[in-house]
Amino acid sequence: DTRILVFGNEKGGAGKSTVAMHVAVHLLHLGKRVAFIDLDLRQRSLARFFSNRAKWAAANEKALPMAFEPHLHDKPASLLTVPEAEARQAFDRALDEAIEQADYIIIDTPGGDHVLSRRAHAVAHLIITPMNDSFIDFDLLGEVDPVTLDVKRPSIYAETVWNSRKQRAVWDGKSIDWIVLRNRLAANEARNRKRVDERVQALGKRVGFEVLAGLRDRVIYRELFPFGLTVADLSAEIRPVAVSLTHIAARAELRALMGSLGLEAGEE
Amino acid sequence: DTRILVFGNEKGGAGKSTVAMHVAVHLLHLGKRVAFIDLDLRQRSLARFFSNRAKWAAANEKALPMAFEPHLHDKPASLLTVPEAEARQAFDRALDEAIEQADYIIIDTPGGDHVLSRRAHAVAHLIITPMNDSFIDFDLLGEVDPVTLDVKRPSIYAETVWNSRKQRAVWDGKSIDWIVLRNRLAANEARNRKRVDERVQALGKRVGFEVLAGLRDRVIYRELFPFGLTVADLSAEIRPVAVSLTHIAARAELRALMGSLGLEAGEE
Ligand SMILES: Nc1ncnc2c1ncn2[C@@H]1O[C@H](COP(=O)(O)OP(=O)(O)OP(=O)(O)O)[C@@H](O)[C@H]1O
Numbered sequence: 321d322t323r324i325l326v327f328g329n330e331k332g333g334a335g336k337s338t339v340a341m342h343v344a345v346h347l348l349h350l351g352k353r354v355a356f357i358d359l360d361l362r363q364r365s366l367a368r369f370f371s372n373r374a375k376w377a378a379a380n381e382k383a384l385p386m387a388f389e390p391h392l393h394d395k396p397a398s399l400l401t402v403p404e405a406e407a408r409q410a411f412d413r414a415l416d417e418a419i420e421q422a423d424y425i426i427i428d429t430p431g432g433d434h435v436l437s438r439r440a441h442a443v444a445h446l447i448i449t450p451m452n453d454s455f456i457d458f459d460l461l462g463e464v465d466p467v468t469l470d471v472k473r474p475s476i477y478a479e480t481v482w483n484s485r486k487q488r489a490v491w492d493g494k495s496i497d498w499i500v501l502r503n504r505l506a507a508n509e510a511r512n513r514k515r516v517d518e519r520v521q522a523l524g525k526r527v528g529f530e531v532l533a534g535l536r537d538r539v540i541y542r543e544l545f546p547f548g549l550t551v552a553d554l555s556a557e558i559r560p561v562a563v564s565l566t567h568i569a570a571r572a573e574l575r576a577l578m579g580s581l582g583l584e585a586g587e588e
Numbered sequence: 589d590t591r592i593l594v595f596g597n598e599k600g601g602a603g604k605s606t607v608a609m610h611v612a613v614h615l616l617h618l619g620k621r622v623a624f625i626d627l628d629l630r631q632r633s634l635a636r637f638f639s640n641r642a643k644w645a646a647a648n649e650k651a652l653p654m655a656f657e658p659h660l661h662d663k664p665a666s667l668l669t670v671p672e673a674e675a676r677q678a679f680d681r682a683l684d685e686a687i688e689q690a691d692y693i694i695i696d697t698p699g700g701d702h703v704l705s706r707r708a709h710a711v712a713h714l715i716i717t718p719m720n721d722s723f724i725d726f727d728l729l730g731e732v733d734p735v736t737l738d739v740k741r742p743s744i745y746a747e748t749v750w751n752s753r754k755q756r757a758v759w760d761g762k763s764i765d766w767i768v769l770r771n772r773l774a775a776n777e778a779r780n781r782k783r784v785d786e787r788v789q790a791l792g793k794r795v796g797f798e799v800l801a802g803l804r805d806r807v808i809y810r811e812l813f814p815f816g817l818t819v820a821d822l823s824a825e826i827r828p829v830a831v832s833l834t835h836i837a838a839r840a841e842l843r844a845l846m847g848s849l850g851l852e853a854g855e856e
Pocket residue numbers: 329331332333334335336337338339360363365429430431503504505535536537538539541542599600601699720721722723724725
């Protein structure tokens with residue numbers, strides 16, 4: 321049965337598209353059939369990644385494992401202005417097509433609220449929420465008191481996930497797993513990291529998400545985007561950038577991430 | 589005459605709110621009257637910053653220079669669902685109120701397209717667009733060929749600014765300055781930085797923006813958000829975090845930024 325992974329965070333630039341592309345390519349290298357749906361209808365970073373990938377592979381005559389995108393719309397951005405029922409229909413058709421053909425469906429969502437993003441959250445098996453080590457990012461999950469630094473209440477994105485879980489419970493009684501993933505971690509920010517982490521952990525217990533250490537801020541995680549490649553694709557034949565020791569660290573980090581997400585070879 | 593500074597980038601997480609808050613506080617410390625309008629109607633990071641600031645100052649009995657927010661709406665998020673004409677009216681009234689009372693108006697806009705964001709871009713004296721050193725961020729400004737890495741054409745956010753400039757020319761014949769500001773720069777990414785920089789510079793010549801080195805990625809630029817403070821506020825009496833040498837570097841960096849934006853003391 322197809323696993324649906326939704327990369328969600330209403331906070332912009334948290335790393336949804338970056339983590340999504342790396343998870344997708346990792347799954348491809350594990351031999352899985354991977355479909356993607358890019359619901360960031362104007363920006364389309366994930367779709368751009370795979371379009372770059374196809375063009376780069378063709379021009380360089382390299383074989384690269386590819387994810388496929390089910391047909392959503394000839395002009396995806398127009399789904400932002402059509403009636404909601406029509407947008408939902410387009411999404412449901414694309415999702416059905418993906419379920420037919422894929423082991424995993426990667427759904428990238430925009431920073432910001434949209435009916436299709438909410439619908440994607442409600443159909444997910446697992447919601448993956450990257451976030452920066454930052455109270456600005458945390459502000460979308462939980463409201464923090466400026467004087468005590470206590471988490472006062474869940475914030476708008478925690479509400480979005482809450483509502484999606486309620487919706488799903490109504491539809492088929494199933495629950496949705498939710499993981500918050502620290503992203504763009506820097507080497508020497510112990511005090512701030514600890515402060516943010518304590519609030520994230522506290523909120524996670526309250527609203528039901530697990531917190532995982534994710535990815536360090538590494539240039540290799542963004543440097544290969546124009547080619548549609550990730551560090552997992554690099555090899556003797558595929559070398560648009562010089563090799564570096566940080567690539568080894570990045571590969572290890574990605575393997576650990578996939579393991580902690582329950583997505584490693586042999587797991588479902 | 590009031591100067592209107594719009595922080596815009598359809599790309600999420602580029603640093604609009606972070607740079608906006610630091611510019612605002614710097615202007616306040618220069619003795620300017622500063623108003624802000626936060627058009628990120630759900631997220632409201634800039635409004636949250638100043639709300640944190642007021643509460644922190646009150647609870648700690650400290651005097652802090654404050655920016656004021658003209659009345660936009662009792663529930664700003666409802667402006668996302670009202671008819672566009674009504675939203676524009678609310679914005680125009682808030683802008684008029686700010687013009688009456690401020691030397692500088694800081695307008696923060698969302699990652700993503702919205703009628704009020706476009707309207708703000710059209711009324712700006714200066715559009716400030718922070719961006720990460722990343723082809724993902726650049727993809728919103730210009731489309732890059734995966735094989736040649738040439739900039740093929742302007743992308744959706746460059747079109748947004750283009751349309752805003754056309755709109756403004758129709759309204760009053762004035763031109764709008766546009767600065768792209770590199771943000772979250774890391775220490776050791778020379779190859780990627782050079783690659784991105786060459787495309788940014790090339791596009792800047794084509795579509796009319798200046799490129800400035802902006803801010804390094806420094807934890808101090810995000811660590812003080814929960815208190816509504818910036819490094820410029822820190823002093824013997826105002827010390828929610830221990831002093832560090834990086835604060836000196838940050839202050840120097842911010843002064844240089846303000847100078848390169850034409851916002852230093854003595855300039856208009
Ligand atoms: N672990 C990382 N290491 C290095 N750079 C990263 C990492 N994660 C994200 N980035 C960079 O941070 C920026 C934001 O990442 P990304 O675009 O993936 O976030 P997003 O949540 O999809 O944003 P949006 O809300 O705009 O869709 C991009 O420039 C990206 O290249």
